[in-house]
Amino acid sequence: AEDRYPSRVSAQAQITDRKDPVVWGRAGDGPLSEAELRFYEDHGYLSFEQLLGQDELEACLAELDFLRRDEGVKDAPEAVVEPGSRELRSVFAIHRRSEVLRRLCAHPKLVAIARQLLGSEVYIHQSRINYKGGFRGKEFYWHSDFETWHVEDGVPSMRMVSCSIGLTPNTPHNGPLMLVPGSQQRYVSCVGETPDDNYRSSLKRQEVGVPDDASLTRLVEEFGIVAPVGPVGSVTFFECNLMHGSNSNITPLPRSNAFIVYNSLENRPVDPFCGLPPRPDFIAERRDFTPAGEFPPGPMRACGEGS
């Protein structure tokens, strides 16, 4: 397949314009208004203080607690622990892990918005929970998710959307998600070659596929930085190519989010553009294209059976 967004192939970073629409659907196609679609088109994100029911949220919080306490989870391939400690940092493929989290990822309200933004049926490319502990929570450096999903997973086009759901309050102080609004219009091709099994280290600390200082400076000068904050249950949709990251968290307040990536069924992955074998299915789905709203209940896959 043609590589429309080459990255990690040149010794020079480059900023080019986006080649795909940002909004693929229309106001009549779903719950979002014309004004909301225009905001997303311009800024690359859209936040909602309250979209989910209180009972749904409480079930998710209980599940979160359960996962954090389970020592077995930390040894699963789907789990990522903090460098230098056994603190859980992420758990992947949460839509296959429990009924509560499956229902969250297949939630009709979330799926309807994703379908409208992408103008087609959608499936779950990736799902996960991120824990950023209090006191010693580490930063996530700036990146465009699409850059990795394109280069390492072979997703051809920018027709994906991420949905972040606050499972703790996101305050200005506990290392909230920071976005460069409008940056979805630019593609920063990164310097450096993808190492074998890059995901094993990149999920702990990303070193390849991050923008160089000069490109990031240009983006922030052009677009600025915003950090949507909100209570438990607040939801932010953001475009797959939006530059984002977060600072460390020394406050006592942990910052945890569920994170679901919807991809258009018309944008299924091909062979990774970096020429390496694809990442495991629990990080980047490439076989199960069940429409997200129809993702079936159990049996949940056991740890280790990532595909």
Add this chain to the structure above:
Amino acid sequence: AEDRYPSRVSAQAQITDRKDPVVWGRAGDGPLSEAELRFYEDHGYLSFEQLLGQDELEACLAELDFLRRDEGVKDAPEAVVEPGSRELRSVFAIHRRSEVLRRLCAHPKLVAIARQLLGSEVYIHQSRINYKGGFRGKEFYWHSDFETWHVEDGVPSMRMVSCSIGLTPNTPHNGPLMLVPGSQQRYVSCVGETPDDNYRSSLKRQEVGVPDDASLTRLVEEFGIVAPVGPVGSVTFFECNLMHGSNSNITPLPRSNAFIVYNSLENRPVDPFCGLPPRPDFIAERRDFTPAGEFPPGPMRACGEGS
């Protein structure tokens, strides 16, 4: 001398009440109004958007640039470089380094406020510039300055005030100073023994003299967190026992501050309460008690002659 604030002597952390006034002077003694003094009494800090002249600020910014470019400065004992790189993190004793910085530290407006808050003549216990670079600027973990100044420098009482002057914009995103307002009323005695020459490592990453997780959680539950932000030149006075810290900075915008600590002339240091030799004079003055407003112009001391 009696140790009224023991710390690093017990295996158990402890939170006790402050034994000293927060405000030592009165409304009639200086530029601060009754309301400003009450705010400081309650919250332990006081911020001003604009206190210094534009020409004074510009001279300081030029000096800052000069210091950052000077490779010789990085090798001075007064300089602290980032762990793992040669990036300058702090330079101490700036009131002895150049005429511009001396004038800043002896600035009549700053000194008048310090004198009023401390109810006496004041001298400069410490002065420094902190650089937090963009992209990879590291966090400063929570601490009460007084805990260190008492244990390692022998300052007997809480009758000191710090003054932080923004030399770059302090935004919500570039790792601004976070304060626990009201925490000046509590003293958290820390666990752990002071190692020899602790300052050599503690200025890069403080590990002794930091609050334990449970104590910090209690303080934040009681008082919350604020992060005063502002343009270049904004000034924050904060009480020596106020719990504070800052997150990392992944934005392209550096965060630099000048930092001056005024101590009451009636609160001169005695032998350090940890029983070790005192830290160098360029970190904690113990010989030159010239009133801050009268601190004389040059000759500036050369690098290495810290006393």
